[in-house]
């Protein structure tokens with residue numbers, strides 16, 4: 214089977230500065246990591262792979278995104294593809310899902326397409342379902358684990374408001390994953406990092422993936438950020454350090470006065 | 475674009491009742507409709523939902539799109555999206571609002587992609603300016619807010635966070651027009667099905683993202699048994715119980731209670747954090763709560779930087795005292 218994992222490189226910290234001339238954050242020089250949710254689905258894919266299966270990691274991004282894809286190769290992907298072109302810049306989720314869907318069509322013959330349920334920076338959680346619609350595939354989001362997979366069929370455990378559900382789906386499909394609480398991202402050992410250097414790595418541009426270029430990048434973006442700004446600061450709170458009984462009395466007084474309760 | 479009119483609200487049901495967030499979105503939709511001189515319509519999909527039409531006739535709603543069929547008893551992306559996409563293409567609304575719940579966040583992007591229109595996730599404010607819906611959401615872990623528009627395409631779509639907008643007040647009864655939406659789904663053609671449901675949390679009251687009050691425990695609680703102390707305080711306040719990831723990891727409480735970046739984002743009126751240090755990943759999930767009360771034995775815990783009221787001390791002593799004090803106070807009122 215062929216598993217394709219869509220990964221995003223995100224800033225390591227969300228403490229970012231704003232570009233005062235444009236409604237975006239400054240990303241130059243900011244250290245980056247693989248989106249936590251994406252690493253989780255990559256590891257899920259590695260868990261269910263059997264002899265003869267293939268895992269391809271794919272990411273749209275600048276040339277520095279190569280480091281994230283190399284990490285994917287060290288974590289178990291067999292091949293990595295970087296989608297890199299000026300025409301891809303400033304894509305919103307509409308543009309991103311169009312670019313990824315075009316690349317996925319070019320790869321073809323996929324059984325499962327994995328996405329993270331969300332990303333740690335802008336976090337809209339839309340790319341997975343949008344890809345699924347463009348490729349006319351079923352989708353399962355909030356996936357916590359894959360229970361069973363066989364030819365043409367898969368059983369998935371998903372998080373719900375009340376707990377969990379088990380969903381059965383035909384293949385191929387798009388899965389968007391969110392880790393269970395006990396998940397710890399693996400750190401690839403050195404030999405795997407070295408072995409990753411020898412794995413196939415390709416760079417594709419807008420020509421390579423074909424598709425409708427008017428739907429890529431800033432030209433194809435449907436949403437526009439008209440203002441990016443700091444949220445209003447919370448007022449400095451009151452921290453009580455008195456003995457327990459006195460502290461509770463003080464707190465109750467404050468809650469009464471401020472009509473909290 | 476000129477043909478698009480009306481503001482639609484997708485209604486989510488939970489265990490045979492209407493999710494509270496639906497009325498919050500209706501409240502906002504009415505405000506927007508006044509500005510843009512449009513109608514507010516609701517969309518009801520489900521297996522036994524016509525009985526709820528009555529509930530919507532006290533909110534100034536002009537029209538109900540009703541699609542009732544036993545096949546819709548269980549939410550599936552493929553059934554709900556195919557019905558909605560056809561319906562939207564036929565009646566072309568200008569604005570389409572969904573709750574930012576697990577269901578809404580699964581369904582809305584699928585529809586946006588099919589209709590080739592923009593979508594903004596997790597909105598905390600909506601407004602109309604120059605004919606566009608201005609959608610405000612948090613980005614970069616809550617460090618920034620972004621105002622977003624979708625200038626060229628319609629409908630304008632957004633998912634809206636529970637607990638941030640004012641609920642629609644009931645008005646005098648009106649008679650919304652009901653449009654019965656035909657359904658044409660062959661169950662044998664479906665590609666997905668729900669085969670099992672496992673309930674680990676009892677949600678008699680409300681899911682955590684709709685609770686007015688949340689009492690949360692972290693690693694500092696120390697054990698599963700000790701969560702009883704948290705439960706008791708929650709009981710007095712009729713609150714939901716939340717947790718940090720550390721407490722979930724330790725197996726003391728169910729994952730569906732986790733607040734934060736990889737859990738649920740909540741915005742209750744009161745959030746009480748007990749034995750939670752306040753790491754950025756946790757703060758992202760609760761920072762916009764209206765009032766935050768923190769109890770922690772470490773005076774330098776970062777949770778004290780965001781709280782409105784804090785008590786430095788051992789929660790094992792503080793929380794039972796607080797429970798008692800609140801019990802007394804609430805019995806007087």
Ligand SMILES: Cc1cc2nc3c(=O)[nH]c(=O)nc-3n(C[C@H](O)[C@H](O)[C@H](O)COP(=O)(O)OP(=O)(O)OC[C@H]3O[C@@H](n4cnc5c(N)ncnc54)[C@H](O)[C@@H]3O)c2cc1C
Nearest residue numbers: 692693694718719720734735736737749750751771772789
């Ligand atoms: C990608 C990623 C996603 C994450 N997502 C989430 C998320 O969604 N939600 C989340 O919560 N975390 C999340 N985390 C984990 C987060 O970084 C922290 O590990 C976690 O929030 C810590 O939980 P805590 O505050 O309960 O524990 P700690 O940080 O260990 O704090 C425990 C606190 O309890 C206090 N304490 C101890 N005993 C007592 C006592 N008797 N009385 C009073 N106070 C006491 C201590 O002073 C301390 O401040 C995520 C991490 C990563 C890397």
